[in-house]
Amino acid sequence: MTTATKESRKTVRGRPQLFTSYAREMSIFNTRVKRNWAIVGILALGILPFLLQRDMVALLTTVLIYAIGGIGLNLLTGYAGQVSLGQAFFMGLGAYTAAVLGGESKGDVIGLGWDMAIWLPLAGLVPAVIALVLAPLAARVRGLYLAILTLGLVFIGEHIFKEAKPITGGAGVGRAPADPVFLGFDLFSNQTILGYRIDRFTIFYFATLVIFLVLAFAARNFVRSRFGRNFAAVRDRDVAAEVMGVSLLRTKTLAFAVSSFYAGISGALLSIVIGRISPETWNIFLSIDFLAVVFIGGLATITGSIMGAVFVVLLPKLVNWITGFIPGAGGIGDGGLLNVFELQTIIFGLLIVLFLILEPRGLYGLWLRLRNYFKAWPFSF
Amino acid sequence: MEDLIASLVRGFGLGGLYALLGVSFVIIYRATGVINFATPALMILGAFFTGSFGNAVGLPFWLSVLLGMAVMAIIGMIIERVALRPMVGRPAFSAATVTVGIFIILLIVAGRLIGSELLTVNDPFGLNTIDVLGARLFTIDIARLVIALAAIAIVGLFLTRSRTGLAMRATAFDQETSLAQGINVGRMFGLSWGIAAAMAALAGALLTAGSSGVETTIALVALKALPVIILGGLDSIKGSVIAGLIIGVAESLTRTYQPEFAPWLGANFDVIVPYIIMIIVLMIRPYGLFGTKEVVRV
Numbered sequence: 001m002t003t004a005t006k007e008s009r010k011t012v013r014g015r016p017q018l019f020t021s022y023a024r025e026m027s028i029f030n031t032r033v034k035r036n037w038a039i040v041g042i043l044a045l046g047i048l049p050f051l052l053q054r055d056m057v058a059l060l061t062t063v064l065i066y067a068i069g070g071i072g073l074n075l076l077t078g079y080a081g082q083v084s085l086g087q088a089f090f091m092g093l094g095a096y097t098a099a100v101l102g103g104e105s106k107g108d109v110i111g112l113g114w115d116m117a118i119w120l121p122l123a124g125l126v127p128a129v130i131a132l133v134l135a136p137l138a139a140r141v142r143g144l145y146l147a148i149l150t151l152g153l154v155f156i157g158e159h160i161f162k163e164a165k166p167i168t169g170g171a172g173v174g175r176a177p178a179d180p181v182f183l184g185f186d187l188f189s190n191q192t193i194l195g196y197r198i199d200r201f202t203i204f205y206f207a208t209l210v211i212f213l214v215l216a217f218a219a220r221n222f223v224r225s226r227f228g229r230n231f232a233a234v235r236d237r238d239v240a241a242e243v244m245g246v247s248l249l250r251t252k253t254l255a256f257a258v259s260s261f262y263a264g265i266s267g268a269l270l271s272i273v274i275g276r277i278s279p280e281t282w283n284i285f286l287s288i289d290f291l292a293v294v295f296i297g298g299l300a301t302i303t304g305s306i307m308g309a310v311f312v313v314l315l316p317k318l319v320n321w322i323t324g325f326i327p328g329a330g331g332i333g334d335g336g337l338l339n340v341f342e343l344q345t346i347i348f349g350l351l352i353v354l355f356l357i358l359e360p361r362g363l364y365g366l367w368l369r370l371r372n373y374f375k376a377w378p379f380s381f
Numbered sequence: 382m383e384d385l386i387a388s389l390v391r392g393f394g395l396g397g398l399y400a401l402l403g404v405s406f407v408i409i410y411r412a413t414g415v416i417n418f419a420t421p422a423l424m425i426l427g428a429f430f431t432g433s434f435g436n437a438v439g440l441p442f443w444l445s446v447l448l449g450m451a452v453m454a455i456i457g458m459i460i461e462r463v464a465l466r467p468m469v470g471r472p473a474f475s476a477a478t479v480t481v482g483i484f485i486i487l488l489i490v491a492g493r494l495i496g497s498e499l500l501t502v503n504d505p506f507g508l509n510t511i512d513v514l515g516a517r518l519f520t521i522d523i524a525r526l527v528i529a530l531a532a533i534a535i536v537g538l539f540l541t542r543s544r545t546g547l548a549m550r551a552t553a554f555d556q557e558t559s560l561a562q563g564i565n566v567g568r569m570f571g572l573s574w575g576i577a578a579a580m581a582a583l584a585g586a587l588l589t590a591g592s593s594g595v596e597t598t599i600a601l602v603a604l605k606a607l608p609v610i611i612l613g614g615l616d617s618i619k620g621s622v623i624a625g626l627i628i629g630v631a632e633s634l635t636r637t638y639q640p641e642f643a644p645w646l647g648a649n650f651d652v653i654v655p656y657i658i659m660i661i662v663l664m665i666r667p668y669g670l671f672g673t674k675e676v677v678r679v
Contacts, residue, residue, distance in 0.1 A: 083474040137660065141667050142675075144416045144477055145615075148607045149663055152656035155604075163647030284604075288481060295478055342489045349489075352482030356475050357467045 028220050045209055049202045057201045058273060059313060064205075064212040065269045067309035070293035071219045071302055072262020077291075078300035079223055080255035081235025083143070086150030087263050087290040089157035090127040092282030094264025095177065095271035096167050098123040102178030109175045110166050116182040120211075120268065123178075127264035128257040135253035142238070154284050161279035174278030177271035180204060188272060208269055215262060220302050222258070231255055232300075292348065296355050298362030307363040315351075316344045386516035388637035389630060394522030396629020397529030398584050399655075402606030403613060403621030404533050405580040411553040411616050412573035413465065415476040420581050421603035422487030427453045427582020428502060428589040428599070429494050435503035442504050446586045450579040457578025458571045465574070466567065492597045504590035521591030532583055533622060536576060540618075549573065553616075601652075605632075608659035614672020624670060628655045 016032060019025040029035035049057045073087050102119035103111035134153070141149055162171040169175035180187040187207040189200050222228055230251045233241035242248050271277045289312060297308020320340055338346070359365045373380075402420060409417045417423075430452045434445030464483060468476040506521040540546035551559040552569040560566050581603070588602060589595050606621075609628050613620025636651035643650075668674050 083477075137664060141663055143473055145611065145663070145667065147474065147477065148416070148611055149660065151604070151607060152659050155656050156653050156660075159647065159650070159653045288485065291478060291481065338489075338493060342493060345489045346486050349482040349485035352485070353464050353479050356471075356479050356482070357464065360471070360475060 026224055028217070028224075042213065046206075049205050054199060054201050057205050059317065061201070061205045061208050062270070062273055063309050063313045064208045065266050065273065066290070066293055066313050067306045068212055068215050068269070069263055069266030069290050070297060070305040070309045071216060072259045072266065073290050074294045074297070074300065074302070074305045075219060075223070075231070075262070076255045076259035077294055078298075078305075079228060079235065080231040080252065081238075082138070082252060082255060083147045084150045084256075084259070085147055085284065085287045085291065086153040086157075087259075088282045088284065088286035089150075089154045090131065090260040090263035091267030091270065091286065092157060092161055092279070093127040093130060093260075094123040094267035095277055095282070096161070096164075097126040097264065098178035098268035099175060099271060099277065100167055102180075103176055104179065106176070108166055109169050111176075113179070115184070116178070116180050116187070119178055120182075120265065123268035124261040124264040127260040127267075131256040131260035132253060135256040136249065138256060139249045139252040151284065151287075154282070154287055158279060158283055161282060168277075168279050171279055174276050174281075177275070177277055178268060180207065180272055182207065204272070211265065211269070215265065216302060216306070219262070223302070227251075227254060235300075292352050296351060296362050298364030299360075301362075301364045304362050304364030307367070311363060312348070315348060316340075319344045319347060383514075383516040384637055386514060387518060388633045390516075390518045390522050392630035392633030393626060394519075394525040394629070395633055396626035397526035398588055398602070398625075399606050399609045399629050400533060400622045400625030401529040401580050401584040401587070402603050403609040403625050404536065404618055405577040405584070406606060406610045407613075407616060407618055407621050408536070408573050408577045408580075410610070412549065413469075413476070413570055414473050415465065415468075415480065416473075416607075416610075416615075417574075417577065418477060418480040419460070419483040419487060420577070420606065421600035422484050422491060423453060423457065423578045423581040424585035424588070424603045425491040425595065425597055425600055426456065426487060426494075426585070427578070428585030428595045429491055429500065430582065431586040432500040432502045432589065432595050436500065442502065442590075445503070446583065449586060450582045453582035454575035454579040457574040457576075460578075461571050461574035466570065469570075488597060488600060495595050495597065500595045502586050502589045502595070504586075506591050508591065519591060521587075524590070525587045528583070528587060530622070532580060533618070536580070537618060545572070605652075605655045608655035610669075611659045612662045612669055614669030616673055617669070617671035620669055620671030628658060631655075631658060 019030070024030060029038060048060065052060065069087060069091060073084065076082050076084050098119045100110055101112050101114045101122055102116060103109075104113055105111040138146055138149060161168045185191075187200075188204050191198055191200075191203055223231070230241070230246045233244065233246050234248060234251045234255075238248055241251075267282070271281075274281065293305060293308035293312050295308075296311055297306070298304030323340065323343070355362055361368065402424065405420055405423075406417060409415060427449050431445050431449035434440045434448045435442060438445070440448065460483060464479055465476060468479055504521070506519075506524050509520045510517045511520055512518070540550060548559065548564045549569050549572060551562065551564060552566050556566050559569075584603070585595075585599070588599055605628070606625070609624045610621050612628060613622070613624030632651045632654045635654045639646055639650050640648075662669065
């Protein structure tokens, strides 16, 4: 790199929005504040598990896994504008690919017991390949037709999962997931590292964190590439995009494949956290969960999907915690008007509705509003 | 032969239900351009109200069905006014996602209302059978088909013959022009939701009649009306009637013959037959049998 470009890529102190080169503007952290906050965030994610209790660490792992799946769906729904209810199906595919390759054989259930270094990429690639096969069909239909088509996919998938007993263990029985042994190192057992005893939840949390960071940055990088711009063009006006030379079939196929890759990885990791997977896990309600991650978090933002995942996964805990504080909530607790699970689900549904009506940009939109308020303070514009 | 007749009649009964639910979807889609994913929950709530009017209040079946439909029509209109009206002018899939949220809420509410006790709709059909050509047929199947077709015919007459029906069709055709002609477009949206919710309620009552009782698991039955509207075309009432019958019969025949002739397809394969038909249809005619082909403009 020459000195000139190096100079031009620097931000001018105090004027973070003044970009002197396109490369600077398009970089992942285009302002210093963003970069610093990202570093703080990652450091916080690194320290958190040592401060929290064990069940919270497991929950935090689930947050990261939901974030991976949410980012995947957001690439498809938020960036490429293709509404999909089929996320659960591709997650199931990923989980079973992982379980067959990395799990143990028991009875009639197949398991090859390979290393995580092999099954993890394949848990993403196999759903991606299946998506490649299905995509030409999905690319024929638009908008709500696609939502219905992918809904059908979930039901057909559930049936196949129930019937493919050697792979899935069959309905109501299920099977053990893959063993997360990475290059001989078991990521889901208590380990002693440099004299410190670290429990298995924390170990697996860090493994998930690394995978999450890699995939999140990859997604961030992907959407600012040529393909990301193609996605946005197809979303905003598919006919116009086609006229400008963006191949609809290719773009939609790519969106489906990438999204399914993320879904597969997320499904494989989720199955390990759950511990035992039955074919009923991958149903329409899981798909709705991920739709909620995307819509509550905000369409077409990676940061938003992460916020959405935090929100959706921690909501039950939050509801529990809050009902514990409200003295009159006796009618809401168990045995009262609604039990905690019902209350959660209702709040969940209400939030989807409210966010769509009041703040279509989701949590990320709320953050933007807050940021802009303080940026312009004391003025309102 | 007896098997064939019995499963055909069962299929037509099921098809009648699908047609009813399909029309419920189509009416909302035509008026507002939204696919109402909350229909399954509306159906269960309708069955619940019918059952409550029949059991708790002690009204005769027919009256409780009509009252259940009326209650659901009001609930449908309220949902439209509160949750869907603000979404006018937003992308269709955002509005459809709102209905997904409503689906979750109503499903929990319905589950809570029904509770753990068995609730039947007190219908006169039960498990009565009649013998035709040596085949034993359930009267409920015949009743389902007849009532569903009658209800759809009434809605069809209302849409084609009445002043309000004309206004509704005009709204479906072009909202702005109808507004300019003095039609209260918002009221037409509400009316569409009211009619659609009432039809879903009727479907719920008919589905629960002749079975064990009202349960939230019957929601999945209503989702099978989605393949029906894809096959028939999203905006065609005629299409959803024909497609409903086709899919009902196909499902019923599969249930009778698949375990014998193609056991390798697995247990309960008939449940996913509608979706498989839907995928095949989408490959050949993406806008269904009677749907209007979408004209795309830049």
